[in-house]
Amino acid sequence: MQVGLTHYLIVSALLFCLGLYAVLTRRNAVAILMGIELMLNAANVNLVAFNKYVAPAALSGQVFALVVITLAACEAGVGLALVMAAYRNLETVHVDEINLMKW
Amino acid sequence: MGELAAFIILSAIALVSAVVVVTSGNIVRSALSLVPTFLGVTGLYILLQAEFVAGIQVLIYAGAITVLILFVIMLTEGGTGLRVRQVNEQVAAGLLATVVLAGLLIGVFLRTDWPRGPGALPQYTAEAIGRTFLTTAVLIFEVTSLLLLVSLIGAIIVARRER
Amino acid sequence: MTINWPLEVVKAVLAAVIVFTFLAVIGAMLGVLLERKIGGWIQSRLGPKHVGRQGLLQTVADTIKLLQKEHITPHAADVAIFNTAPLIVAVAGLLDWIVIPFAPGLIVRDLNIGVLFFAAMASLTVVGILAGGFASNNKYALLGGLRSASQMISYELPLAAALIAVAMEAGTLSTVSIVEAQARQGWFVIWQFPAFVIFMIAATAEVNRVPFDLPEAESELVAGYFSEYTGMRFALFQLGEYAEMFAMAALATTLFLGGWKGPILPPLVWFFIKMYAIVFFLMWMRWTYPRLRLDQLLNLSWKLLLPAGLVWILITGYRITF
């Protein structure tokens, strides 16, 4: 049996859903960011797989994967800076305890 | 045959350690499990002949983002969070939503017949990517540098202690 | 051409066993002996002298001793991570060697992204060190791990800048092609001298050697991130560190000193002469310079080496383009 596009798509769907699960259920903001990183990785697998199987002549998929990696790094940097700021001011990194805006 | 075996092994590495990432009660173990996940995904890139992207994946994800996450864990909760509940009340709902979404996505993927484009991947992807960035994707390339600048400034402003 | 996959797997396993044994014997064991002998020579003392002729078997004896040692796991440690961390460091040190060309045809694999691969594997070491420092649950170890990690990430960037300058000069990332390019254009240590200087400083810092050995400063931090490690687990950290140091020396040889090229003597001999010259230089530095302070160390990287590296990339680009 040959490995085809569908195989990669299924693996990336599973990876994406694992990331989503972390985002939905974790209390620790850092763990939520890790979930987002997993989702971005899943998206990257899709991009590169489509590049190979659907449009091999152009390299747009791989180029976009690089841009997504860049975005992931920026997101991690800014997101974790927010976590640090929240920890400094509120002494917690648990998102369900950060509820000052809630009345 | 060999390709299928490699695919199964690499996907298993990525998915099993991703399960550890999302379920472990110890946040440091979660963060360290990210490394095998990223390396498994790197292997998938290799199977997809995206050599350059694979190298970048190791350099950025495994070598930089994981380190950043580990630093933040040690600067905030660290190992002291071991006895703290790590999940919120919506575990059941989250699990349900996740399983439904996974089922939907896989169902869609199995039913769709993807078109196959003409041509072949270039042998030497690093060079081809460089060409793409400097010719057709030049706007993305320059905007990326602005994005990096903005996020650097933003993150420094947010993280710095006010004097 | 069809590839005989099972045969290739067997060949790969053999190559891995050979390279790993080579690193453990020629790299770590001989490296430690050289370090002590050269240290003795520079400081006008004898160094190891009793085991074997002129102390030549000292590290063999040390290895046997370490093999018999008890593994002590501190009760407060995170056992799973504590055991995995030395493995990560050792394997990352091994993987660097895949792209090092010893002689024509004598390279494990000439990867298309060779230099980038090297940088990526070197960056994995940081994770192992941070994990080891954290898992010990010891204040010295954790502080050593954090310091080590922040030092290594700081110097990764100047290192990458030097690698990129070389890649620009040669127009490729493959290590074999870089050596070939130097046969045509002359050693890059001449044309890329600033890059060579940046590379050597950054490589010394990257492998945590004096004058950048702050993370494992015995007098301040006990032994840094491996304070709690005993026996073979400690030896694996040492092995990883020496493998990394020799890999850096080998990469410097490949990128700047013309690799295996040289007159009269066989290529392999030239390669080892150049590599050991750089190793000797690193050891010489260790016994000559005092340790830097943490703020001096970070300033050197961020305020001098990184801007200098980026400007040098622009200068090189300008020179080649116009």
Add this chain to the structure above:
Amino acid sequence: MLLLDWLYVGVFAVVGLAMAALPLAIVWALAPRFPYPQKRLTYESGVVPFGQAWAQFNVRYYLFSLVFVIFDVEVIYLYPWAIVFQALGKFAFVEMLIFLVILLVGLAYAWRKGALEWA
């Protein structure tokens, strides 16, 4: 050929892990084991250890790793540029000049705001 190259990388990783774990297994089988509470105590320069090591550290570590991640990402764009710019001529050089200048502005900003200061 590409898959063959990386087969070696994979095999090296697996064999390396096995060979690094082998001495640990030997030790596990051969070396003596007499753990007692005093021996397994965390080392703290001869003082009885107090508390956990897992406390909080200086926020400086975060700022350095943040600047590192941003510049590491910048570097990944330099690699492909470095190997093709000769073929593409002046245009490619000018593009990279703009890219690098924007990022040097970022470095200057981080410097100015004291993100690169340890003390």
